[in-house]
Every structure is written in C-alpha cells, then in structure tokens.
Amino acid sequence: MAEKRSGCPINMTVELLGDRWSLLVIRDVMFTDRHTFAELHAGSQEGIATNILSDRLKRLVAAGVLRRTSVPGSRNRVRYDLTERGVDLVPVLTAIGRWGARHLDVDDALCQVVQDLHAGGPDAQERVQQHLRERDLTPA
Structure with missing residues (x-):
C-alpha cells in the first residue's frame, strides 16, 4: 500500500478499498464463489478490464485481503481466496449493499x-463468515 495520508482508519480503509x-x-470472490482470474473476468457484470483486474488482485493480495495460491x-493457474481480513469485510459489504x-x-x-x-x-453475517472461513481458510 502506498504511503498513508493519515492514520485515520476511515482514510486508510478508503485508500485501500475505495477505488x-x-x-x-x-x-465476486465472497458471494459468487469465483476464484480464478478467468472466472472473475468472465463473470464481471460490470465489465472489468483484464489489466485493472490484474492490478486489483495484486493490490488485494499485497494488502492481505486475498491469498494467491497455485492450482494443483x-x-x-492460480486461485484467489479470502483471508481472515477479507472475511471480516462481510459486514462492511452488507452495510454498503443495504445502503444502496x-x-x-x-x-x-x-x-x-x-x-x-x-x-x-x-448471526446471519457470522454464519456467512464461518462458511467463508471453512471454504477459503481451511486447507484442502
């Protein structure tokens, strides 16, 4: 992550996730169970360009929100899974979606x-988070 402008948690979160x-x-990783570059690109309703997707995946991996692993x-081929940091975003995405x-x-x-x-x-959000932990954090 680039040098922070301030230590404000809202600012730092927006700098990481606000694009x-x-x-x-x-x-898409969380709710649509897409984990590979090809799945994320092909399934993008918003039409994300390949160079943008590649950049965002690298940034999210570097920030510890996603984990990148080779597909056996x-x-x-690589797979992107949520980390615990990523799983912790369930309530955030729920709140943003609810507002929208x-x-x-x-x-x-x-x-x-x-x-x-x-x-x-x-309770519902915690059940989803537990499911995501089992799916993405538990070794196969």
Missing part, C-alpha cells in the same frame, strides 16, 4: 443476499 473495482472483486496440477438498496435504483434480485444478511442480523 471503483476493489470491493467488486472482493464481492496446473502450471499457470435503500437509497438507489437497484435491481431487486441482486439485493437479495444483502437483504437476507441484513434481516438475519449479526
């Missing part, structure tokens, strides 16, 4: 996960 694409990459049996659902003209079908997580409260 147009980082949270969308995390969203493949020379060039309340205040913006969004697709109702795409709001369902956020609405369910919000309605279920902290």
Whole structure:
C-alpha cells in the first residue's frame, strides 16, 4: 500500500478499498464463489478490464485481503481466496449493499443476499463468515 495520508482508519480503509473495482472483486470472490482470474473476468457484470483486474488482485493480495495460491496440477493457474481480513469485510459489504438498496435504483434480485444478511442480523453475517472461513481458510 502506498504511503498513508493519515492514520485515520476511515482514510486508510478508503485508500485501500475505495477505488471503483476493489470491493467488486472482493464481492465476486465472497458471494459468487469465483476464484480464478478467468472466472472473475468472465463473470464481471460490470465489465472489468483484464489489466485493472490484474492490478486489483495484486493490490488485494499485497494488502492481505486475498491469498494467491497455485492450482494443483496446473502450471499457470492460480486461485484467489479470502483471508481472515477479507472475511471480516462481510459486514462492511452488507452495510454498503443495504445502503444502496435503500437509497438507489437497484435491481431487486441482486439485493437479495444483502437483504437476507441484513434481516438475519449479526448471526446471519457470522454464519456467512464461518462458511467463508471453512471454504477459503481451511486447507484442502
């Protein structure tokens, strides 16, 4: 991460995650179970360019939000999984999505996960976090 402008936690978080694409990459790994570069690129509803995706994956790995591992049996294929830092973003993404659902003209079908997580409260978010820990943090 580049040199910080201040020690303010909001500032530092925005510097890391506040660009147009980082949270969308995390969203796709987290909620759509896409883990390879090809899956993330092909599944991007927003049409992320390959150079931007590559840059964001490198930044998120360097920041400890994602982990990059080689796919067994493949020379060039890698997988991106959430780290504990990434799993801790579930409530953040839920809050951002909930705000968007309340205040913006969004697709109702795409709001369902956020609405369910919000309605279920902290227990629902913790269940999702536990699922992500088992999926991404537990060695295969």
